[in-house]
Amino acid sequence: MVRTILLAILGVAVVSTAFWGYQEHQEKNSILIKAENNYQRAFHDLTYNLDQLHDEIGATLAMNTKNQLSPSLADVWRLTSMAQLNLGQLPLTLMPFSKTEEYLFKVGNFSYRNAIRDLENEPLSESEYETLQSLYEQSGEIQREMRKVQSMVLDENLRWMDVELALASEDEPLNNAVVNGFHIVNEKVGGFSEVEWGADMPQLQTNDEALSESLNGDEITAEEAKEIALKFCELENVEAEVEETGDGLAYDAYTVMINDPEHEANIFMDISKKGGHPIWLLQDRQIGEVSISLNEASDRAKELLEKNDINDMQLVDSKQYNAVGVFNFAYLKDNVRVYPDTIIIEVSLQDGEIIGYEASAYLTNHRDREVPEPAITKEEAIESLNPSLEVMEHHVAVIKNDLGEEVLTYEFFGVINNDTYRIFINAENGHEERVEKLDNAEPVYRSA
Numbered sequence: 013m014v015r016t017i018l019l020a021i022l023g024v025a026v027v028s029t030a031f032w033g034y035q036e037h038q039e040k041n042s043i044l045i046k047a048e049n050n051y052q053r054a055f056h057d058l059t060y061n062l063d064q065l066h067d068e069i070g071a072t073l074a075m076n077t078k079n080q081l082s083p084s085l086a087d088v089w090r091l092t093s094m095a096q097l098n099l100g101q102l103p104l105t106l107m108p109f110s111k112t113e114e115y116l117f118k119v120g121n122f123s124y125r126n127a128i129r130d131l132e133n134e135p136l137s138e139s140e141y142e143t144l145q146s147l148y149e150q151s152g153e154i155q156r157e158m159r160k161v162q163s164m165v166l167d168e169n170l171r172w173m174d175v176e177l178a179l180a181s182e183d184e185p186l187n188n189a190v191v192n193g194f195h196i197v198n199e200k201v202g203g204f205s206e207v208e209w210g211a212d213m214p215q216l217q218t219n220d221e222a223l224s225e226s227l228n229g230d231e232i233t234a235e236e237a238k239e240i241a242l243k244f245c246e247l248e249n250v251e252a253e254v255e256e257t258g259d260g261l262a263y264d265a266y267t268v269m270i271n272d273p274e275h276e277a278n279i280f281m282d283i284s285k286k287g288g289h290p291i292w293l294l295q296d297r298q299i300g301e302v303s304i305s306l307n308e309a310s311d312r313a314k315e316l317l318e319k320n321d322i323n324d325m326q327l328v329d330s331k332q333y334n335a336v337g338v339f340n341f342a343y344l345k346d347n348v349r350v351y352p353d354t355i356i357i358e359v360s361l362q363d364g365e366i367i368g369y370e371a372s373a374y375l376t377n378h379r380d381r382e383v384p385e386p387a388i389t390k391e392e393a394i395e396s397l398n399p400s401l402e403v404m405e406h407h408v409a410v411i412k413n414d415l416g417e418e419v420l421t422y423e424f425f426g427v428i429n430n431d432t433y434r435i436f437i438n439a440e441n442g443h444e445e446r447v448e449k450l451d452n453a454e455p456v457y458r459s460a
């Protein structure tokens with residue numbers, strides 16, 4: 013009898029294990045199929061973007077009026093942005109593709125700068141038309157090479173998951189048709205003759221590279237990095253390990269791993285070698301039920317900034333995600349919000365502990381800057397707004413425009429049909445710099 017019961021239990025266990033294993037296998041397959049589909053979509057969209065880019069640049073060469081040329085150049089900028097977006101979704105991070113990325117960045121920047129300028133009073137010069145002609149020829153070469161890669165993918169039914177595995181593998185030589193095709197595209201772009209982009213063309217720069225150039229101060233040791241991290245977290249007599257970040261980042265830093273026994277959690281921090289600046293923090297822990305308000309949590313975030321001598325910061329946005337409060341602070345200069353200088357802090361709404369900190373934007377952009385007086389009044393700026401917008405709040409703010417340049421603006425918060433918008437109007441010329449639709453509070457659904 014006992015033997016029969018044990019065999020029955022064992023049989024149920026085997027069936028349950030098999031069913032669990034089948035479910036796990038199905039879920040894994042589903043994830044892989046979804047990833048493959050996303051890669052395929054991004055790749056074919058990228059190829060289509062490059063087809064359109066070549067055609068649109070060609071169209072600009074036949075245009076001579078502002079009414080046609082400005083929208084066409086704006087379309088070139090839009091297509092380069094879409095191409096960069098799709099390129100960024102492909103698993104090419106382990107493969108050098110920087111030449112093509114920089115080329116798309118420069119084409120987009122060149123077209124945008126000329127699309128927004130007054131072409132009636134300042135038409136394209138002969139040199140700029142020569143640049144467009146060169147871009148048309150070069151984009152045609154990229155188009156042809158990408159078509160070859162696309163043809164291989166379709167004819168041989170190649171999978172992007174295999175590309176990802178090939179790139180992650182350290183086996184040499186690397187032999188993958190897609191990878192080889194992208195290498196050819198990148199090398200061809202690198203061999204293009206330099207075109208005249210204009211004297212004010214910025215260089216493509218990653219966030220890490222920009223941060224590396226902005227960091228200042230004396231270099232610190234690993235032991236000093238540990239002390240800075242413990243002081244920042246207000247911890248004493250706890251275990252902490254320090255490692256150098258290695259070659260993967262453009263800036264030199266120490267990663268500090270702290271064991272916080274009080275919360276049975278680990279805290280990870282990056283501290284810059286130059287100057288010993290905390291760059292980011294993440295506390296890996298479970299968050300319990302909400303016991304403090306979002307307002308109380310924002311006070312904890314402000315205290316962190318004040319204790320670390322980060323002054324003149326204004327809370328500009330706060331959100332709650334389950335039991336976590338997320339707070340955005342911007343530097344305040346002469347009562348002007350400086351949005352490039354931002355810090356994001358996450359606070360547990362269970363106990364008010366700091367569980368996240370991100371200061372790379374602040375460290376990259378913060379400096380002693382002169383903020384000019386607005387050339388137009390608030391009332392004049394309001395005239396540039398949609399008449400249907402009911403203005404609820406306004407500020408003066410510095411933001412970065414689409415060219416990465418800092419501009420002084422009027423910041424308006426307003427409502428149209430129960431939707432909330434934030435609109436930035438250039439404080440020098442009244443042009444609309446940016447329009448953002450803000451998220452409304454999400455409804456809470458409860459099971460019956």
